[in-house]
Amino acid sequence: xxxxxxxxxxxxxxxxxxxxxxxxxxxxxxxxxxxxxxxxxxxxxxxxxxxxxxxxxxxxxxxxxxxxxxxxxxxxxxxxxxxxxxxxxxxxxxxxxxxxxxxxxxxxxxxxxxxxxxxxxxxxxxxxxxxxxxxxxxxxxxxxxxxxxxxxxxxxxxxxxxxxxxxxxxxxxxxxxxxxxxxxxxxxxxxxxxxxxxxxxxxxxxxxxxxxxxxxxxxxxxxxxxxxxxxxxxxxxxxxxxx
Numbered sequence: 001x002x003x004x005x006x007x008x009x010x011x012x013x014x015x016x017x018x019x020x021x022x023x024x025x026x027x028x029x030x031x032x033x034x035x036x037x038x039x040x041x042x043x044x045x046x047x048x049x050x051x052x053x054x055x056x057x058x059x060x061x062x063x064x065x066x067x068x069x070x071x072x073x074x075x076x077x078x079x080x081x082x083x084x085x086x087x088x089x090x091x092x093x094x095x096x097x098x099x100x101x102x103x104x105x106x107x108x109x110x111x112x113x114x115x116x117x118x119x120x121x122x123x124x125x126x127x128x129x130x131x132x133x134x135x136x137x138x139x140x141x142x143x144x145x146x147x148x149x150x151x152x153x154x155x156x157x158x159x160x161x162x163x164x165x166x167x168x169x170x171x172x173x174x175x176x177x178x179x180x181x182x183x184x185x186x187x188x189x190x191x192x193x194x195x196x197x198x199x200x201x202x203x204x205x206x207x208x209x210x211x212x213x214x215x216x217x218x219x220x221x222x223x224x225x226x227x228x229x230x231x232x233x234x235x236x237x238x239x240x241x242x243x
Contacts, residue, residue, distance in 0.1 A: 003219070009227055014061075100136065219242055
């Protein structure tokens with residue numbers, strides 16, 4: 001199986017970086033080049049970063065906007081249209097990414113008391129977020145083929161305190177994340193800040209078979225996806241274990 005350790009954070013970019021880290025060098029190069037091309041087609045520059053933190057090595061995801069993109073609300077139909085375009089650009093033909101995006105719309109619908117089809121997304125509809133979803137969906141299927149097992153998740157550490165989103169300041173976890181976390185094992189953790197994002201939670205919710213509250217101590221391979229924010233002085237991260 002592939003164990004997703006989300007005790008120190010969970011986001012689309014961290015999960016994607018950890019997934020890329022599980023690939024061999026040739027596959028890693030191929031997906032990186034496809035991600036660069038897809039990002040460029042949508043006005044972004046994609047970079048895969050090598051990061052070392054406290055004696056641990058892993059990868060990080062960076063997007064740069066040469067021309068700042070204007071934030072706007074994006075409809076259900078438009079989000080799925082952009083996702084389909086990006087899936088084609090990276091060579092994905094699995095249903096996993098669409099399942100992740102549907103989970104997000106369902107949670108946002110619950111948070112706003114609207115049918116999913118009437119929801120308009122803000123941050124999650126940014127091109128980099130949609131591209132992360134497309135790539136996570138693609139690589140989730142590839143890793144299942146590679147390892148022969150399903151995905152299993154840890155307890156999710158959500159963080160605590162207040163975070164500012166498009167709708168203003170909200171308590172962590174925000175309403176959409178709370179809807180996603182229903183029936184999932186989660187904990188606030190000790191450090192303030194948003195450690196688990198809606199995209200990361202939705203991805204795990206869509207691809208895992210179940211959760212375990214014990215992290216495997218033995219594994220064939222470990223991969224770390226680092227984020228950009230620090231919690232209690234330590235970079236947030238999502239780890240994958242091939243058990």
